[in-house]
Amino acid sequence: MKAAGSTSAPAAAGMSPSGGDRRSINPELWYACAGPLVNLPPVGSLVVYFPRVAATMLKDADAQIPNYPNLPWKMICLLHSVTLHADPETDEVYAQMTLQPANTGDKEAFLASDASLKLNRPQTEFFCKTLTASDTSTHGGFSVPRRAAEKIFPPLDFSMQPPAQELQVRDLHDNVWTFRHIYRGQPKRHLLTTGWSLFVSGKRLVAGDSVLFIRDEKQQLLLGIRRANRQPTNISSSVLSSDSMQIGILAAAAHAYANHSPFTVFYNPRASPSEFVIPLAKYNKAIYSNQLSLGMRFRMMFETEESGTRRYMGTITGIGDLDPVRWKNSKWRNLQVGWDESTAGERRSRVSVWEIEPVQAPSSSALLHDDSSDMESLFKKAMPWLGDEIYLKDSQGQNAGIHGLSLPDYLRSMTGPVVQNYSASDISKQLNLQAQMLQQSNMQFGGSKPLLQQTQQIDHLSK
Amino acid sequence: MKAAGSTSAPAAAGMSPSGGDRRSINPELWYACAGPLVNLPPVGSLVVYFPRVAATMLKDADAQIPNYPNLPWKMICLLHSVTLHADPETDEVYAQMTLQPANTGDKEAFLASDASLKLNRPQTEFFCKTLTASDTSTHGGFSVPRRAAEKIFPPLDFSMQPPAQELQVRDLHDNVWTFRHIYRGQPKRHLLTTGWSLFVSGKRLVAGDSVLFIRDEKQQLLLGIRRANRQPTNISSSVLSSDSMQIGILAAAAHAYANHSPFTVFYNPRASPSEFVIPLAKYNKAIYSNQLSLGMRFRMMFETEESGTRRYMGTITGIGDLDPVRWKNSKWRNLQVGWDESTAGERRSRVSVWEIEPVQAPSSSALLHDDSSDMESLFKKAMPWLGDEIYLKDSQGQNAGIHGLSLPDYLRSMTGPVVQNYSASDISKQLNLQAQMLQQSNMQFGGSKPLLQQTQQIDHLSK
DNA sequence: ATGTCGGCGCCCCGCCGACAA
DNA sequence: TTGTCGGCGGGGCGCCGACAT
Secondary structure, X not given: OOOOOOOOOOOOOOOXXXXXXXXXXXXXHHHHHHOOOOOOOOOOOEEEEOHHHHHHHHOOOOOOOOOOOOOOOOEEEEEEEEEEEEOOOOOOEEEEEEEEEOOOOOHHHHHHHHHOOOOOOOOOEEEXXXXXXXXXXXXXXXXXXXXXXXXXOOOOOOOOOOOEEEEEEEOOOOOEEEEEEEEEOOOOEEEEXXXXXXXXXXXXXXXXXXXXXXXXXXXXXXXEEEOOOOOOOOOOOOOOXXXXXXHHHHXXXXXXXXXXXXXXXXXXXXXXXXXXXXXXXXXXXXXXHOOOOOOOEEEEEEEXXXXXXXXXXXXXXXXXXXXXXXXXXXXXXXXXXXXXXXXOOOOOOEEOHHXXXXXXXXXXXXXXXXXXXXXXXXXXXXXXXXXXXXXXXXXXXXXOOOOOOOHHHHHHHXXXXXXXXXXXXXXXXXXXXXXXXXXXXXXXXXXXXOHHHHHHHHHHHHO | OOOHHHOOOOOOOOOOXXXXXXXXXXXXXXXXXXXXXXXXXXXOOEEEEOHHHHHHHHOOOOOOOOOOOOOOOOEEEEEEEEEEEEOOOOOOEEEEEEEEEOOOOOHHHHHHHHHOOOOOOOOOEEEEEEOOHHHHOOOOOEEEOHHHHHHHOOOOOOOOOOOEEEEEEEOOOOOEEEEEEEEEOOOOEEEEOOOHXXXXXHOOOOEOXXXXXXXXXXXXXXXEEEOOXXXXXXXXXXXXXXXXXXXXXXXXXXXXXXXXXOEEEEEOOOOOOOOOEEEHXXXXXXXXXXXXXXXXXXXXXXXXXXOOEEEEEEEEEEEOOOOOOOOOOOOOOOEEEEEOOOOOOOOOOEXXXXXXXXXXXXXXXXXXXXXXXXXXXXXXXXXXXXXXXXXXXXXXXXXXXXXXXXXXXXXXXXXXXXXXXXXXXXXXXXXXXXXXXXXHOOOOOOOOOOHHHHHHHHHHHHO
C-alpha cells in the first residue's frame, strides 16, 4: 500500500502539440485571465480612444518625441474588430482592436455603444489560486482549495480508495495538460499530483503567480495563468526604442485621424494600469451626468486578491488635469481622490470620471425636485451629453458640439430603419441607460412599456 | 574506478547572480556573438541611415502606413553613441545607436567615418560549435572539438588520470557558469560534463543552436550563444502592432530629420538580413568609385557555418531599384546578381553596392592610363564622391551637391585645427582610403610620407 | 481547511567507455 | 576526430501522511 510510485496514471502527462496553432482563443478563458473588471466593447460600437494615454502606458517620460498638435486627446472611433490573443511564451493575455475614426452620426454604432454598458463578458464558473511555495516546489503537487475542487472539477468516485481521477485541461493555446486529481491525506484534501510539476516548469511558474481553472459551457476544463506583478520588463528590447514606440502609437493615431482610416491598437489588461479604449456611451454618461464637486462621495470597483471584485468608498479631493499643460482638458484621471480604507499607496490617488459610481444622497435628488416644464430641458437633463462635445474636434479644449445631427434627428434615428434590426426587447435592454434616466426624470409615459415606444412618443412630441 | 557519480566537483555548478545587473556587455563577446561580418561604425563618425530599410526589417508588407514624403531614403547622421546589449531572456545580441542628422560639413566626423573603414572590431581567439543532439540531450555532456579545446581552454595537467579541471565561464550578463572539463574516453577526447546540462536547460538550447567560447585579453573565458534561425517570432505581440512599429521608425526618423534632433535605432545583427546603418565613407566609396556594369564580376563576403568567413564570386546581372516606384533611387540592394557556386536560393539575389568588392581586371586600370592633367579632374577621380550627392536632400532622386563646402574647403578642413587632435600616424591610418586612391592616381607626392603632409601639399596646389 | 515537512521509493540524469562514421 | 549508444550508479523528483496553523 506504500507503493507510491506504482500509480497507473499514464506517463504521458504533459503538453501535447494539439495541431491547430492559430486557433482562436477561448473568450471565457481569456476574460478569466484578464480579470473581473475587464469588459471589452463589442464590435461595431463607438468608443473613445485616448492615444496619448496608450503611449504613456509604454513609458512615462516625454523625451525627444514630437507632440503631434493635430492629434486630439480623445478620438471617437468605430470598433471594427477585436481579436483575443495570448503570448505564446508567457501566456500573457492581450487584445488587438481595429479602430476607425468615426462620426457620432453613425446611429447603429452609437446604439451598440450604449448596449455595451451592460456587462457582456461571459460569466463562467472558475477559481483562481495564488501559488504557494509548496505548490511550485519540486517536492510535491498542487493543493486544491476544497470549494474550488467541488465547484469546478468533475465529482470523484468516493467508492475508490483513495478517490482519484485523471483530468485533461486545455490552456490558452489549446495545449492539453494531464493531471492526476486525488483526494487523500489526513485530514482529507484535494491534490493535483502527477503532471503538475511538468506544468509548473513548462510555464515557468513561481510562488506568487496564480493559476486559474474554469469549466466552460461544454463542461470542458480550461486553465490559465496570471503572473505576479514583476518589474515591468523593459519593453524597448532589441527592436525598437520606447521612444519610437510612443511615436508609433501617436503617429499611427494621427495618421488615422487625418485620413479617417482604420488602425490597430493593443490592449494588455494586466500590464496596463488603466484603459484607453472606453465605450462612448460610458464616457458620455460619466462626463455629463456625474455632477462633480469637491468632497463628493463615490464608490469604485477593485479586483481582490483571488480575482473577485469589491467596492471601496472614497471622496473627491481635487478636480483638475493630471498635467495642466501637457494634459490640458484631457479629462483622463482628472479626479484626485482619497480612500476611506487607506493603506497608503495601495490604491490610485487619481481616477477618471467614468471609473467611479457617484453615491447619491438617498433623501433627495436634484432631478426629482426639478420644476422644469418644457420638454427640451427635460431631455437635456435626461441625456445631457447629447448637447455638447459629442464630436471629437476638441483637441484644443473647446467643445464643438454635434456635427450634422440635431437632437430630434438623433432621437428619430433611434426609431429609424436601422433599429428595426433589433427586437423590441433588445432595444429595451440597450437603451436601459436612457430608460432609467427618463424614469428618474419622473416622466410618466407608460411605466414598464418597451422603451422603443416611449422613444417614438418622445420623438413625436419634440417636433 | 567506476564511481561515476563520486566526482569531487562542487555541486554548486550553475548560474550565480553576480551582483551588477546592468554592467556593460563585453565588446569582444558581443562581436563574437554577432558574427564575423558585423563591424559597427565608431562613435563620432558619420553614417548613412536608411529609415525605410529599418522599417522593412520588421515586416515586409506596406499596409495602412503613411509614406512620409518628406522623409528621404537615406539620412546622413552623426553617430553619437553605441551601446551593446543582450536580451536577458534569449541572450540575443543587439546594438542601440543614437543618431543625429548632420551636415557633411562636420569635418572631424567625416574623417572618423573614413577611419571606420579599417576593421575596428576586436579580434579575439574563439571557437563556435553547432550543438548536436548528443550535446543537448540529457544523456550526456558536451563534446569539445579538439582544436577548440587546445586553443581556448587552459591546458590540462596530463599527469592526472584522467586529466580534468574546473572551468569558470562568464556569459553576456556576467553570470558565471561552472563546467567540469575532462579529457577521457577511448579514443581520448575533450568533454564538458558536470554543469553542462544546467547550462543547456537554463539557456533553453536545442540541437542546431550554437555555443561559442572566447578567451579575452585577460585570459578569462567567456561564452555566448547563437540560436538557430527559427521562424521569426511574431514581433507584434502584446504591445504594438507591427504597423505602428513601422510608423514609429519612420516618424521618429522624419521628426529627427526635420529638427536635426537625435534619435535612437536598434540593430540586431543576427535577425536583420541586412544593415541599415552604413559608414558614410564606405557608402560614398562604393557609390562613386565602383564602375558598375552588367556582367561585372565581383566578390562578396559571407559567414560560414562555424562563424568563419569566405568569399563567393558572382556576376552582376541587373542594375535597378528593388521596387521602381516605392524604392526609387534608394540605391539599396539595387544590384541583381548571380553566383558562381549556386545552390539555388542559398545566397541573396540582390545586394547593395557597398557589400561587394569589384574584381579588377589585373592587366589594366582606367585610372592608371587616364591622361587628365588638371588637378581638379584628378581629385574628382581620386575622391569622386566629393562632387555629388554628399548631402542628403535628395529624397526625390535629384542630387543636391555639397551645401556650403567647396572641394578646396573640404580638403583644407582635413588639415584644420580639428585634425590636430590626431597624431600624424592616426591620420595616416584614417585616411588610408584616400592614400590608396591617390597613389592609384599616380600622383607622386612623396611615396610613404605621412598623408597629412600630402594633403597639405594638395591643399596648397589647389588654391 | 491547507501550508510545510520528514520519509522514502524509484525514475532518470548524467558519467563512463564501446563502437562506428 | 567525434556523434551516438548501452551500461549503471545515485541524486533528487515526487508521492505519502504527520503535524501545525
